[in-house]
Amino acid sequence: MPHIAVERNRRRIMNEHLKVLRSLTPYFYIKRGDQASIIGGVIEFINELHQLQQSLEAKKRRKSLSPTQPRAMFMQGGEKSQELEVCCNSRFADVEAKISGSHVILKTISRQVPGQIVRTISIIETLSLETLHLNISTMEDTTLYSFVIRIGLDCKVSLEELAREVHRILLEKLTGDYVHNE
Numbered sequence: 234m235p236h237i238a239v240e241r242n243r244r245r246i247m248n249e250h251l252k253v254l255r256s257l258t259p260y261f262y263i264k265r266g267d268q269a270s271i272i273g274g275v276i277e278f279i280n281e282l283h284q285l286q287q288s289l290e291a292k293k294r295r296k297s298l299s300p301t302q303p304r305a306m307f308m309q310g311g312e313k314s315q316e317l318e319v320c321c322n323s324r325f326a327d328v329e330a331k332i333s334g335s336h337v338i339l340k341t342i343s344r345q346v347p348g349q350i351v352r353t354i355s356i357i358e359t360l361s362l363e364t365l366h367l368n369i370s371t372m373e374d375t376t377l378y379s380f381v382i383r384i385g386l387d388c389k390v391s392l393e394e395l396a397r398e399v400h401r402i403l404l405e406k407l408t409g410d411y412v413h414n415e
Contacts, residue, residue, distance in 0.1 A: 261336070261365050261381050281335045319393045321400035325407040330396040336365065337392065339380040341399060345371060346406045350378060356402050360395060361388040 251268060254275045262274035321328040326343035341353065350369070357364055357380065366381035390398075 259334075278334075285334060319396045321396045323400070323404065326400060326403040328396045328400040328403065330392050330399075332392060335384055337362070337380075337382040337384060337395065339378075339382055339395070339399065341376075341378045341403060343376060343403050343407055345374050345376040349376070349403065349406050352402050352406060353378065353399055356398055357382060357395075360390045360398070362390075362395070 251271050255263060255266075255271050258271075258275050258278045262278045264270050264274065318329065318331045320330075326341060329340045331338045339357075343349070350367075354364060354367075363383040364380055365383050368377075368379040370377040370379075
């Protein structure tokens, strides 16, 4: 087989493997579509999975040593919380926060109010969290915000506290605006 055909086949196989890696890795780890970005994102994802595995193994060891049910843990230095999902709902706004690896998926749905998103991002940053991705969907006067948030090393807030604080901010904006418009 000539050298050109061998090289072409090697590149084809490499591209197929890169496609598989890209499909197995959450989208927010891969910034661009080039080979270096894909491989770098996969490395970051694998490292975080490794940290998660170590954390889960440590929790399992602690749980087996302690006969009592452990308290809900806080997110500190990338350690994953024992809580998996928290919801805060009211007639004005719904907030849902979920742990996904070393990230938090935060979703809010409420009536659209000017300044709401800026205030929400400000609270997220105040809590030592970093917004990686934000998706905004609107329908008539209702808005859905979906955040992918990286848990910072300085973060000492529980998932429940995050959801409650974002819910409180939404209620402030909504009920203040609601009373003002009536």
